[in-house]
Amino acid sequence: MHALLILDMQVGLFHGPDKPWAGEALLDTLNALLTKAHSAGAPVFLARHVGPPGSPIEPGSPLTQLLPQLRLAGNEVIFEKTRPNAFAMTGLAEQLRACGAEGVVIAGMKTQYCVDSTCRAARDLGFDAVLIANGHTCADTLDVKAPVIIAHHNTTLAGPFCRVISAEDWDF
Numbered sequence: 563m564h565a566l567l568i569l570d571m572q573v574g575l576f577h578g579p580d581k582p583w584a585g586e587a588l589l590d591t592l593n594a595l596l597t598k599a600h601s602a603g604a605p606v607f608l609a610r611h612v613g614p615p616g617s618p619i620e621p622g623s624p625l626t627q628l629l630p631q632l633r634l635a636g637n638e639v640i641f642e643k644t645r646p647n648a649f650a651m652t653g654l655a656e657q658l659r660a661c662g663a664e665g666v667v668i669a670g671m672k673t674q675y676c677v678d679s680t681c682r683a684a685r686d687l688g689f690d691a692v693l694i695a696n697g698h699t700c701a702d703t704l705d706v707k708a709p710v711i712i713a714h715h716n717t718t719l720a721g722p723f724c725r726v727i728s729a730e731d732w733d734f
Contacts, residue, residue: 564692564734565605565663566595569648569670569677571632572610574618574625580701582671583708588699591729592669593633595697602734605661606638609648611676646679655687665690667732668724669697673708673715681724691724694732 571592576585599606610626613619619626621642628640643652658666666689668681677698684691695716702708720726 563604563663564665564667564690565607565658565661566599566667566734567648567654567669567680568592568595568606568608568632569668569680569698570609570611570672571629571670572625573627573629574623575611575671576629578625582699582701583712584699588671588697589629589631591694591697593631595667595669595694595729595732596633596635598732599667599734600635604734605658605663606635607654607657608632608634608638608640609643609652609654609670609676610640612642612644643676646676647683648676648680649683649687655689658689663689665692667692667694667734669694669729671699673698673700673712675700678715678719681719685723692732693719693724693726695726695728697729 608628612621612626641652649655666684681691681693700708700711716726
């Protein structure tokens with residue numbers, strides 16, 4: 563069984579100064595994945611990135627709240643993380659194992675930070691890591707446009723770090 567892991571789909575990152583590329587399309591894709599996971603009875607985990615006290619994304623800040631557009635069923639595990647790797651200091655690996663998940667389906671934001679770090683860590687921890695090819699995004703950087711960053715990571719991570727599959731081709 564695979565669990566769904568959605569990273570950092572929170573108000574402050576989605577509606578912040580660096581708008582994610584194709585954000586509305588990503589929300590549609592994530593909601594489709596949530597529907598599939600809920601229908602299959604697959605566990606769902608959502609990570610919220612928080613910063614230190616006094617920062618704009620300190621724990622409890624409105625900016626760290628999950629996007630209200632996400633269609634949640636109410637039985638998801640929502641947890642906070644302070645590092646790009648969602649497994650670092652969170653107990654996520656233990657929670658996945660406790661619910662019987664042998665694999666984790668990774669989606670969310672931001673491609674070159676949390677998505678990349680979490681994909682690499684999942685395989686190292688013994689999970690079958692699946693990256694949803696059209697299920698992650700980021701903002702443009704000064705040097706590289708977001709679609710290029712996303713395509714590069716889909717290509718780089720595929721194989722040694724995870725399987726890369728489109729949302730339409732994934733079933734829980």
